[in-house]
Amino acid sequence: MDVPGLLEAAGLLVPEGAATENSITVNDVWEYLAHDEWEVALGLLEELGDDRPLPAAFWQSLADAAERLRLERSAAWCRWRCSETHHGVVRAELTLRPAGSTFRKRPVPGPGVLRPMWDIGRRLPTGEASLHIGGLWVEYTPSLELGERAAVRIVPLTPSQWTDVRIGQEIAMHEDRAVAATAVVLEVRPPTVAVAGG
Template sequence: MDLLDPLHQAAALVPDGVASATGVTLADAVEYLEHRELEVAHGILTELGEAFPAGTAYWELLAASAAEMNLPRAWCLWRAAETRHGIIRADLQLFGPDRPGARRVAIPADGVARPLWDIGLVMPEGHPDLRIARIWVEGGPELAAGGRGPVRLAPLGPEGWRHLRPGDRITMHEQSPPAGIATVTQVSFPA
């Protein structure tokens, strides 16, 4: 596979006039593509993908090119899934490691932790209907045990999460007592 193909295809999906939070534009990505600085072009295109409503195809192209270059592709795959299923962001406060049920180790940033969540649904028997969601920690390599920070959630079954609204509080469980509590800050589902 020619790496330029998916990168050029992704670049073609960026609307005119889009600039990232740091000020890079499509022209910057194209310049690096022309000079075959593919990793830099990939980084710029990834950054630009946050500045417009990039679709699943965009993120899948970037994931494919990352795989070919042996670059991390987890973020591109995560964003592709969010375009299909929706975005749930929250501020997560993990309970201290001295508390029963709390995590004793940090949550890695890359979406591998899959705890259960009490999102307010109740089973017919009256107990909480806990749901699974992966966690992506934003702004760092991990969220320390007892720490607090912004996270993105990827539910295993996103349809059960559509009732959530910003300000809702949901509880994270890994054992019987909760491991943390999160306040929902953003919810966006595709139509």
């Protein structure tokens, strides 16, 4: 499917009457598509997907369109959002430990590259923390500097292990035995698509 076809397919999955904070609707998308403004249409569709759960097919169509347009960050973002439909997402305010307090010497990359372990409150029979893998996307910035704080999105590798995570809970990020960062949970969204073996 070509770029306009992929964007049209995604647009058809947006609920009728859906609008962004700036009153952008899918009708605006159709207008830009009619004038071959594909990048603008893609951006508007991403905005329309920000405030409501949309199916994986929506995000996959956008990811495919972004790849064809060679918009790498946009493609990565749309693939990330597609994974959220399958695995759920925990949004949190993350604070990285300062330089010298952990092994990390560089900023955390923003676009979903890191897959750290998380202490989400579960315990092993021995009483030690049971750590669970969750991918990390730093919102609104390409990276997070040591000692700084940012809003993040965490996609659990195994959603069934994250069902007890609650808003307001503090969780800890690990890249080794030491705590690399702490995060306060702001929002928990379960998967919208069933995952086999989840």
